[in-house]
Amino acid sequence: MTMTKKVAVITGSHKGLGYAIARQLAQKEDIQVIVTSRNPQDGLNAQQRLANEGIQVDVHALDVTSVASVQELATWLQQTYGRVDILVNNAGVNPTMQPEEASLLTVDIETMLATFSTNVLAVARITKALIPLMSANGYGRIVNVSTEMASLSSMGSDYYPLAPSYRLSKVGLNGLTALFAKELQGSNILINAYSPGWMKTDMGGSDAPFTADEGAETAVYLATLPDGGAQGKFFGEMRKFGGAIALPW
Template sequence: MQEPTKTTPVAVVTGANRGIGKAVAAQLARDGYRTVLAVRDPARGRAAARELPAQATVEQLDVADADSVARFARRLRDRYGRVDVLVNNAAVNYDTWQDPLGADLDLVRDTLDVNAIGAWRVSQALAPLMRRHSPGRRIVNVSSESGSLTDMHAATPAYAMSKAALNALTRLLAAQLAPDGILVNSVCPGWVATDMGGPTAPRTPAQGAASVLWAVRIPDDGPTGGFFRDGQPLPW
């Protein structure tokens, strides 16, 4: 394996200690990125990193905690001075037990705070490390078809709201970062067998990760401000 240098691109994956985030981090490390597993609990992050096929570092990050996000951004600035790829993957509360009229609004607020504002917080903190002139910079927001307004059901209301909001964030950031050449897209990984997706889901984490990796690997003149699964557009 080649030793990383100052020019080796840096990839950050939030919520990378399990599930789809871990599978994305594994592949990015294999692809030669200096890969940062950004995790709430570093012990669990280190356990995940030991299982990866290539070297990766672990950093503490709670996307719902502004101080944790600020400390995380400072550590990345001091250690690497750059971020090339940000995968906003961390999420909670696939609330299958709720409907819109009965929904616990405190839980809705907490869900928005992690799934949508968390991604916003991390993007704000890391954008200064991304807004420099080099190719290959991407923000990938790991969304869900549950957030599609076109296909909205009276189900998983907290989660659906949070992913619709995350998709709006994708549009906002894509517009602001287009002049910097940073491509920002939402992706749905499909239904994946993880703690969130449950054991009967048809896709493996690696299969779910493929949609995320597609949005990392698109060329610099590729799409921005879009919503995709398996590299194909989804309705908003």
């Protein structure tokens, strides 16, 4: 079957920022959203919550760190819809609350490795797996969820805890974004990273100033860029900067 709507995959979208992005994209008439979650029941619960609001999404299981899970998703997307148009790499982990994350002198390298595995290598894996489906239709929008704390220009700032695993993983994600953009130059597949701001989610905690819905707005903007739009940039949260402003890497 070939679907006429654009198909949007959001990783880790049963809760938090991913759910908010899925919810906002699903309200657009021409987009079919696929909510993905590593625990299938979480995805079904999210689908039901959205259905209670009159918002229709499809669901599929996805653990971004699993080769088999990513391959199975790509095959299912091809067989079910015959296309993928939008990929939001939202799934992420953040071990910053662990005491070792206070400093690079105490950081546990295994934690760093696990953080890179989800926040960088898994993004490379799924992006690589889905780009061929985008290329087949000559269209793609890829959004990588990063953080201002990963900007190299912020490395001298007084962050405490230093959060080395999380911040360096997002530096890697930013680098991945720039390299993919180079490879995709001249295609109609646009890839960008953005910082959603500090949000009230399980990761951000209740003191955060922004809601996930507010943080989702820039992702939706980047996921629906017009042809010829931004390529390989790192955007700040539009609400904070008063528009789509590219940040220094």
